[in-house]
Amino acid sequence: MEQVIANGLYLGAQYALIALGLTLIFALMNVLNFAHGQMYVLGGFVTYAIYGQLGLPFPVALAASSITLAVVGALIEKFLFRPVVRRSEREESTMLLAAAVAFFLDAVILLAFGEKQRGVPKIVSGVFVSDGLIMPYDRMVVGIVALAMIAAFVLYMQYSKPGRAMRALAQDRVAAQLMGVKVDRYSMIGFALGALLAGAVGGLLVTITGVNSGIGGPISIKAFLMVMIGGAGVVGGAIAGGFILGMMESVGLTVLREYGDITYLVIFALLMVFLSIRPNGLMGKPWG
């Protein structure tokens, strides 16, 4: 039992970080970032290249992943999303763009890193063993780093000036603009921050699960799930959604083991029922 909860918490921390990035981009731009999973994969490969192949220390690699993705995110926002948002008649058009960006990143990752599954050496070796709990130390480190990043993100959004500006933007774009918030600038920062989070999680998780070029899509789907559970565009919702999904996955894998690989089927079915009762998730705002 302790094992299940510990696994759930560990997974939840990762998931919450992924969902935070997605929900931030959604809140600021009204863009459903299909490429989020691909950004995660890219972050994983950057860490793989720097930590696994060049042999530099892990924190350097993690920082490199984050910075690369922040730059990529900022460029994508400035040169792709901003013009399309401005010119298209329907805001759904950004979804096509996001899907195209996902394909593009997939292609770039495939060309640059190949289709093989890649792993890196463990950052900390050894396993923590007690009565009911077995947990490798590297998982604990990754979980704690993830928790620390979530806390840092929440504090940043809550107390820093850019954080406050972004919250204002998410609440009401026009009103924020009237109050003198530089909308374009903070949209870009927000997108970069969202991408940074995806890259950071990718960098963290490559040390445990490894990375391959095909997992971008499934990661995006998981991120959508979490955002739906918690409610799109809400920071607290993303965190809650991440932990709930992590916990459900952990419990499901244990409880439903004898029925085969149906954990996600059950989660999806539950989600459908849940959404028919609460269409906007736990804390989401209604659409439109």
Next chain:
Amino acid sequence: MTKKATLAGAFLLVLLIVVPLAIGASGREDLYYTLTSVALLSIISAGVWITFYIGRINIGQGAYALMGGYVSAVLVTAYGVSFWLTLPLAGLFCAVASILIGLPILRLRGVYFAMVTLVLTEVVRLLALALPITNGAKGIVSIPQPGGISLFGITLLPDFATLTNPRLAFYIVSVLLMALCFAGLYRLKNSRIGQLCQSLQQNEELASSIGVNITYLRVLAYAISSFLGGVGGAMFAAISQSIYPSSFTVADSVNFMLNCFLGGLSYVFGPILGTFVLYFGWDVLFQTGEFQLLIFSSILIALMLLLPNGLLSLRFSSKAKGAGR
């Protein structure tokens, strides 16, 4: 109207007579398969287009295509039902399923609906993997070719297994289906229901307050959409004579949506054009080998930057602004 009808008729004649002649002359038999796929994919995409028309972003069409394919395949292989009977049955099965699924999820809007439908594609794939009747990851293979139909002793359709060129037969059937589907769609769009659907796209609350039964309408539109998805999926299963859980995945669902976007969401025939361009573009780029996806996605991005409102907006852009569509 008459001018449009002649134009559509001429287009159909070209597809049914000139294209087979041209293919026969050039000897590129493989083009039949490509064109058949375009016709079927555009039927499936037409379903997505309908949901766009009521203002919902549908990324779940792959779910219904897969469902339709499996219904037809199971009926043909396990129960020996004639394929031509399973085709409407597959569509109806999907329509009924979509009503049950749609009643709760159609209350969602915008991105929420989009995400749920995306998840739905994944649910159906997992279901196909888990259910005993679908034979898991191995899928259902060697589905027999469609048999013939005869009425009062007159052969309406020959048995496909006896044909020397079943590809041509599949091509003709698919084109006819496509013509039927889009004629119906055109009719639907310009009917009273079509007008009401447009009111949903613009403002559901307002429509509801005037007395439009929005629940009924959106479930109806979603059911029609899923029907088309099921029929298209069943046809695909028959042509490839096999169906797997991975036959229609999330990527396919996204592609159906892209087809509609690319053609332009305001135009009934947008899905045909979008599917044609995307599918052929992808095929042509095959020669570039490993750069295929890179070039393809770059072109997509460029298209979005240059024509954010779809390909067909090129021709109609001057007219469209005044018409309000």
